[in-house]
Amino acid sequence: MIPEQKARRNIDRMLEAAGWHIQNYAERDTGAALGVAVCEYRLRADQRADYLLFIGGVAIGVIEAKAEGTTLSGALQQAERYRANLPDDLPNRTRFFFSYASTGVETYFRDIRDPDSRSRPVFTFHTPEALANAFNQPRTLRERLKNDLPPLEKGSLRDCQFQAINNLEDSLKAAHPRALIQMATGSGKTHAAVSSAYRLIKFANVKRVLFLVDRRNLGKQTHSEFQAYTTPDDGRKFTDLYPVEHLSSNIINDANAVCITTIQRLYSMLKGEPDYESADDEEGSAFEQETEDTTPQKVVYNPNIPIDTFDLIIVDECHRSIYGKWRHVLEYFDAFIIGLTATPYGQTRNFFNQNLVYEYRHEQAVEDDVNVGYYVYRIRTKITESGGTVAAGNYVARRERGSRRLNWEELDEDVEYTGNQLDRDFVAEDQIRTVVQAFKDVLFTELFPSRKTVPKTLIFAKDDSHAEDIVRTVREVFGRGDDFCQKITYRSDRPEDLIRRFRTQLNPRIAVSVDMISTGTDIKPLECLVFMRAVRSSGYFEQMIGRGVRTxxxxxxxxxxxxxxTKTHFIIVDAVGVCESVKTDSQALPGEPSTPPEPNGTPPRDRNQILDDVSVDQVLNTGFTLQSSTQVTRVIHAFKQFIDQNTNELSALKILCKHPEEQGTLTEENLKELEKSLKAPPDVLTYESIWFAYQRRSPNSVRGNVEQLTDLISLVRYAIGENAFLEPFKVTVNRRFVEWLHGKSITGEQQMWLEMIRDHIATSLDIQMSDFEYTPFAEHGNGAKVYQLFGDDLDNILTDLTEKLVS
Known part of the structure; x- marks a missing residue:
């Protein structure tokens, strides 16, 4: 069989699978079916078309067949020559729109009506129904994209979302088949994508959109985003206008305008499986499941899912697996592909033809108050850094990985392990306890000094077993019940309900996860991330810390x-050196041992875990790292710039900066006005966040922790250089009170009242006679009593004391 004959056989199979009836020229009956492909159709000038395509008896296109391995650009030119030589007896010669060139392995398609019409690769031939629909459309999709999209109105869109949508639409107007949008986690990628999908469906008549997500729980989150979206021009909800389905079966409803699913389920559908039996696979992120040598999945044509099923594919978090293991699934469809990511690799950009239409990084998002920045706090312990040794003669338990059954034995020789083997091959119970205890010890002193409630905290564990050990230890160390700390992994009971509770309810305060909350999941109240596992993938690490950036x-x-x-930042507690390690674009499988393989490639002899309950761990050191300096600098710079820009605008700053036109003393209302202005965009500062930044930059100059609104006075005075150190305003007041009392002769009862007056001024900045009718003065005799103690000198005492303490 000559190569071209072999190609013809493959092309025949492809046409029949797509629903075309193949006929010989001599026996042609072009009206026998909706779609008929006539072989060796005779044209003028003694030419023959390899295949002439008919819809309802009308010639609408041609196929030029070539031997396998032939490049097809010239073949398409040949197909175009056929157009000029159609027989005179063929009706509809002026509407002969479609051209294919194919080797049976590679196929290109062109619609001459497209603006600046150019051919594009397709997986196989379109169905007769698809070409009939396209033939009867007055304009092609690419024409509509170029001419029918009205100017985008900004409305409630963020600047970054507005720009991203505009740039994407410019790319679509130019008919670029793929486009990549890079937007920082938490900046509203999904909302921008929903906004764009609405415009494309409404104005460009996009038939159906496929929205691919990284895992099933993110599909539910995306579905909720579509349900919540209020259309800007109509005022109704997206789902009231267009059907949106999060696929839970392997059936695509023709009425759907948007289908949301994972690529794992989509692949199952293309294989023709009646349902996706491995639904648990939808729960694992492809960030963790992709390795360097993953073989791309083989895809064959499924006549129930034609290549024109979707006009547009949106890939949320387009990680390496999209252009590795799963790329053939995407390339099956004749659709525009839009990638959304916060962390693109170089290979990602290549897959999208280097068409990065918009880039919005975390640093810019922090500047724009779309994200919050972060500080890094390091905890180092001896066993974490160096491993441990269990001496011979000790009884240890070996825990079976699957069943967690314990088998006790006496060691007949010393057993040593490294830090890299922790929680894989060895579990050092005191190492977990020491890290958790160190975290608890600094939680309210260094990490969140103005808090009394444990902030929402997410701990990343190495695997489900490690997560189980951490949960038990956290509950013990904090002395709290089960509700306080919960494991949220795919083995948890109702994990999505646990995520909802973690997001919206008081408890749990601490969640421990492996990878279920590591990418995409939106938990805005998160203020602390604790890494008790290493991460080798740079993109995956950025996704993980992205859980904390949301405002x-x-x-x-x-x-x-x-x-x-106010959430002004979050804190990364690094217990394993994850922020210091070198990262690559690859990622190990979940639960894969972090130790290198044996030289001969054989696995370790014992795959059970040894529980080391003998070794005692100790903290080597703790503290904020130099990686926190960027956030420190940003906050302090923003605060000083705020003072410079508002010195002539805000009464509090006029007084504190000794503005010559401003007289009098500060009032509580002045400070509330200052606080409100600080919290407003673009700075979004609080006295807690400013104090925290100064503690990080100049710990020897900061005495004590922030306590109350009046500490803003101390912050401004320190920032403008009036004070050489930063201390709570109450401390300053107490020191000035002692100076004011010096040399005065007063009774013990008078001093008690003066101290109550001092404390009131430290909080409210002044005191009025009406204040004596309330706590704590009322309990000791209210205004009548204070007047009895100080007589006619009371007014002068109050005025003099207020000026001394506040000025």
Whole structure:
């Protein structure tokens, strides 16, 4: 069989699978079916078309067949010559729109009506129904994309979302088949994608959008985003106008305008499986499941899912697996592919033809108050760094990985392990306890000094077994019940319900996860991430820390975290050196041992874990790292710039900066006005976050922790250089009170009242006679009593004391 005959056989199979009836020229009956492909159709000038395509008896296109391995650009030119030589007796010669060139392995398609019409690769031939629909459309999709999209109105869109949508639409207008949008985690990628999908469906008549997510729980989150989206021009919800389905079966409803699913389920559908039996696979992120040597999945044509099923594919978090293991699944469809990511690799950009239409990094998102920045706090322990040794003669337990059954034995020789083997081959119980205890010890002294409630905290564990050990230890160390700390992995009971509770309710305060919350999952109240596992993938690490960057409305934060005021930053507690390690674009499988293989490639002899309950761990050192300096600098610079820009605008700053036109003393209302202005965009500062930054930059100059609103006075005076050190305003007041009392002759009862007056001024900045009718004065005799003690000198005493303490 000559190569071209072999190609013809493959092309025949492809056409029949797509629903075309193949006929010989001599026996042609072009009206026998909706779609008929006539072989060796005779044209003028003694030419023959390899295949002429008919829809309802009308010639609409041609196929030029070539031997396997032939490049097809010239073949398409040949197909175009056929157009000029159609027989005179063929009707509809002026509407002969479609050209294919194919080797049976590689196929290209062109619609001459497209603006600047150019051919594109397709997986196989379109169905007769698809070409009939395209033939009867007055304009092609690419024409509609170029001409029908009205100018985008900004409305409630963030600047970054507005720019991303505009740039994407420019790319689509130019008919670029693939486009990549890089936007920082928490900046609203999904909302931008929903906004764009709405415009494309409504104005460009996009038939159906496929929205691919990284895992099933993110599909539910995306579905909720579509349900919540209010259309800007109509005012109704997206789902009231267009059907949106998060696929839970292997059936695509023709009525759907948007289908949301994982690529694992999509592959199952293309294989023709009646349902996706390995639904648990939808729970694992492809960030963790992709390795360097992953073989791309083989895809064959499924007539129930034609290549024109979707006009647009949106890939949320387009990690390496998209252009590795799963790329053939995407390339099956004749659709535009839009990638959304916060962490693109070089290979990602290549897959999207280097068409990065918009880039919005975390650093810019922090500047724009779209994200919050972070500090890094390091905990080093002896066993974490160096491993341990269990001496011969000790009884140890070996824990079976699957069943967690314990088998006790006496060691007949010393057993040593490295830090890299922790929680894989060895579990040092005191190492976990020591890290958790160190975290608890600094939680309210160094990490969140103005808090009394444990902030929402997420601990990353190495695997489900490690997570189980951490949960038990956290509950013990904090002395709290089960609700306080929960494991959220795919083995948990109702993990999605646990995520909802973690996001919206008081408890759990601490969640321990392996990878279920590591990418995409939106938990805005998170203020602390604890890494007790290493991460080798740079992209995966960025995704993990992205769990903490999201901003949250202060009222929503207080609803779940008590006295918290505003989320201005989050803290990474690094217990394994993850922020210091060198990372690559690869990622090991979940639960894969971090130790290198044996030289001969054989696995270790004993795959059970040895539980070391003999070794005692100790903290080597703790503290904020130099990686925190960027956030420190940003906050302090923003605060000083705020003072410079508002010295002539805000009364509090006029007084504190000794503005010559401003007289009098500060009032509580002045400070509240200052606080409100600080919290407003673009700075979004609080006195807690500013104090925290100064503690990080100049720990020897900061005495004590922030306590109350009046500490803003101390912050401004320190920032403008009036004070050489930073201390709570109450401490300053107490020192000035002692100076004011010096040399005065007073009774013990008078001193008690003066101290109550001092404390009131430290909080409210002044005192009025009406204040004596309230706590704590009322309990000791209210205004009548204070007047009895100080007589007619009371007014002068109050005025003099206020000026001394506040000025």
């Amino acid at each position: 949250i409305d202060p009222e929503d934060l207080r609803a779940v975290t008590g006295r918290a005021t």
